[in-house]
Amino acid sequence: xxxxxxxxxxxxxxxxxxxxxxxxxxxxxxxxxxxxxxxxxxxxxxxxxxxxxxxxxxxxxxxxxxxxxxxxxxxxxxxxxxxxxxxxxxxxxxxxxxxxxxxxxxxxxxxxxxxxxxxxxxxxxxxxxxxxxx
Amino acid sequence: xxxxxxxxxxxxxxxxxxxxxxxxxxxxxxxxxxxxxxxxxxxxxxxxxxxxxxxxxxxxxxxxxxxxxxxxxxxxxxxxxxxxxxxxxxxxxxxxxxxxxxxxxxxxxxxxxxxxxxxxxxxxxxxxxxxxxxxxxxxxxxxxxxxxxxxxxxxxxxxxxxxxx
Numbered sequence: 001x002x003x004x005x006x007x008x009x010x011x012x013x014x015x016x017x018x019x020x021x022x023x024x025x026x027x028x029x030x031x032x033x034x035x036x037x038x039x040x041x042x043x044x045x046x047x048x049x050x051x052x053x054x055x056x057x058x059x060x061x062x063x064x065x066x067x068x069x070x071x072x073x074x075x076x077x078x079x080x081x082x083x084x085x086x087x088x089x090x091x092x093x094x095x096x097x098x099x100x101x102x103x104x105x106x107x108x109x110x111x112x113x114x115x116x117x118x119x120x121x122x123x124x125x126x127x128x129x130x131x132x133x134x
Numbered sequence: 135x136x137x138x139x140x141x142x143x144x145x146x147x148x149x150x151x152x153x154x155x156x157x158x159x160x161x162x163x164x165x166x167x168x169x170x171x172x173x174x175x176x177x178x179x180x181x182x183x184x185x186x187x188x189x190x191x192x193x194x195x196x197x198x199x200x201x202x203x204x205x206x207x208x209x210x211x212x213x214x215x216x217x218x219x220x221x222x223x224x225x226x227x228x229x230x231x232x233x234x235x236x237x238x239x240x241x242x243x244x245x246x247x248x249x250x251x252x253x254x255x256x257x258x259x260x261x262x263x264x265x266x267x268x269x270x271x272x273x274x275x276x277x278x279x280x281x282x283x284x285x286x287x288x289x290x291x292x293x294x295x296x297x298x299x
Contacts, residue, residue: 050174053139053189072171
């Protein structure tokens with residue numbers, strides 16, 4: 001397993017906060033990981049099919065509800081080329097009750113996890129093959 | 135337009151990502167590269183002249199489905215449970231997994247898929263069918279593309295509620 005101490009406190013750019021309305025349009029973004037200018041024209045769903053597929057569930061969230069969190073995402077959006085966690089929560093920071101979408105950049109951690117998992121699966125499948133032969 | 139979330143799930147190394155890549159991008163790579171989380175893309179299909187969007191989730195393989203994060207199942211309309219026809223370990227938990235998914239997603243449409251059909255003979259396939267707790271709905275080969283398009287097309291028809299199979 002990866003040693004967690006190898007992962008120092010992440011830099012400020014490790015997460016991005018985006019406020020969405022119920023039409024999946026961006027109200028505000030800190031743009032710390034990627035620029036959202038292009039997404040502001042059409043809304044985010046066209047670029048993020050993962051969000052599109054659960055957006056009806058996200059819209060149902062009420063303030064105080066637990067977040068919806070999806071781990072280890074490999075987005076197809078070209079501006080995000082690593083591995084991320086997405087979380088969605090309904091906020092009451094203003095009267096519009098926007099949805100707070102937080103993108104956590106865990107690329108480095110998950111890349112190491114990927115290497116370990118690949119090795120584990122390769123060994124497991126080789127073992128299964130040997131067991132079937134003998 | 136009607137949108138449906140479909141999950142590709144099953145043990146690791148059964149070919150979920152290969153089915154995903156074959157269906158969505160018409161691509162196939164022989165090299166096994168594990169998946170660690172989730173990748174999602176969409177494809178528009180025509181069902182009886184009406185357009186429908188399939189939002190396909192390719193999720194990391196787990197030995198049993200109770201290891202899959204429950205958040206991945208949110209909003210799913212259908213599950214494609216994939217196993218490898220050449221590896222008994224990938225279908226030995228079929229009964230448990232199907233019952234588990236029915237509990238997490240009550241009444242969800244589940245298609246059981248035996249993949250890597252290109253690696254076994256017709257006789258081997260017939261023998262295997264007798265072994266299975268639950269017969270696969272379809273046998274596919276992501277490598278050759280056999281039955282991949284029909285798998286998703288039939289699923290789309292089922293989700294429209296006019297499946298005759």
